[in-house]
Amino acid sequence: GGGGGGGGGGGNLDDLLGAPSQPAATQKSQNLGGLDDLLGGGSPPPPAHGAQQGSLMDDMLGLGSAPAATVAGSNQSLDDLLSGPSKPQASASVPADMHKAGGSGAQGLDVVFKCVSNGSGIVYEDPIINVQAQLAVQGNVAKILLRYTNKSFSEISAFKTAVQQIPAMLFQVQDAATSIAPNATITQQVQMQAKTYFSEPPKLALSFSAQGSPRQVTTWLPVHVCKFQQPVTCNKDQYFAVWGKITGAPNESVNVFKSPRPIVRTDVENVVKTINYSALQGVDPNPNNVCGAAKINLGAGDVYCVIRLEIDSAQQAYKLTVKTNNAQVTEGTKAILMSILSS
CATH class of the missing domain: 2.60.40.1230 (Gamma-adaptin ear (GAE) domain)
Known part of the structure; x- marks a missing residue:
């Protein structure tokens, strides 16, 4: 049932390829x-x-x-x-x-x-x-x-x-x-x-x-920028459409690093979820990898975020790719994921 709730957000991923959507008015007016x-x-x-x-x-x-x-x-x-x-x-x-x-x-x-x-x-x-x-x-x-x-x-x-x-x-x-x-x-x-x-x-x-x-x-x-974003549920085509749209530094970041312990895929998915990314199923051709998507709007238009963690269990290593259309969000996402997964 949870996937249905994210479907509306998923459709908005297309906005990165077209016109950005307006932030939800309720976001600003909620009672604190x-x-x-x-x-x-x-x-x-x-x-x-x-x-x-x-x-x-x-x-x-x-x-x-x-x-x-x-x-x-x-x-x-x-x-x-x-x-x-x-x-x-x-x-x-x-x-x-x-x-x-x-x-x-x-x-x-x-x-x-x-x-x-x-x-x-x-x-x-x-x-x-x-x-x-x-x-x-x-x-x-x-x-x-x-x-x-x-x-x-x-x-x-x-x-x-x-x-x-x-x-x-x-x-x-x-x-x-x-x-x-x-x-x-x-x-x-x-x-x-x-x-x-x-x-x-x-x-x-x-x-x-x-x-x-x-x-x-x-x-x-x-306080981290990821805490202000929302997970987005999307299909393979939507995910890779955004993936293909964002290339090169500073909006794209690729890092390879070691894990101090054997890598358990479900643990990696849980980490991704704690920083407000979805853990997408059936998106990556390799079922061992973890892909996620999110969006954030802090008043300067929607920023879409996709991440991919390629897992090498034998070497206890990750290849992390972060792609967002804001360099600061890319840097922040890379820093927190590398810190949590390598410590």
Whole structure:
């Protein structure tokens, strides 16, 4: 029965070959109360005024001269953390402590992408603080509930947070408490409206004092462009018509990479579904491969997306092809799929 519901969206794949369809009016006018129900929160926080956000940022940037005891290292201010490399790569912009702190395994974007895929999870952890996030998306609005837990036996004080301001996004950030008692948790709500397409999540920077030392850490909010798209069910002809229409960089991306474990096709299909792609049956001539389709509209016309994962079980390897008619969506889709399937 589920295929029938996607059929209407499937027909619109033809629009890529002709005139784009108009986005559904209901997409914009849905009541956001559903997000509150999902997260158990109250009403959305009031919009953060530019001046308030600026002064908060100024306060945080004034902490740039923190001593070497800071988690991020003495040569990194919050300014560095929030305006670092334009493409966040775990090896380049995440402190080494993030990779192994707290015995929680790999940290950085891999963990954040898993949180995106699952809808909730850890986005940062070290021996002192644990940061968990829960995500709900409706239309072009994402609401994130952040939980900061003090794992230590002494108070965390002078606690401040800052969200990287990205032109593609409009943020409303609720003020967080300035201290966290031992073994206690505080919450903070962040609401984000996606105004256009983006390829990487916004950074989240924290500064606080713990055990007598000022500390600064950075991670990312678990917001990804794929969470704003809808799966599309289509037939073989529609799929390959779109496939043939999109060729070459930057809208086409092809990558070969290894899996750390034996590849189970149904697991791959489930991963594809968690990032809002359909897992299409009977499209690829090779039944071992996984194909998916989706569409997204963030106000600049429909973007159609097709993916193909060719599976080499003997070599435990994938060949991933991503084709969309927006370079940022292509880059974002490639990054999250490679991260989840290779970690």
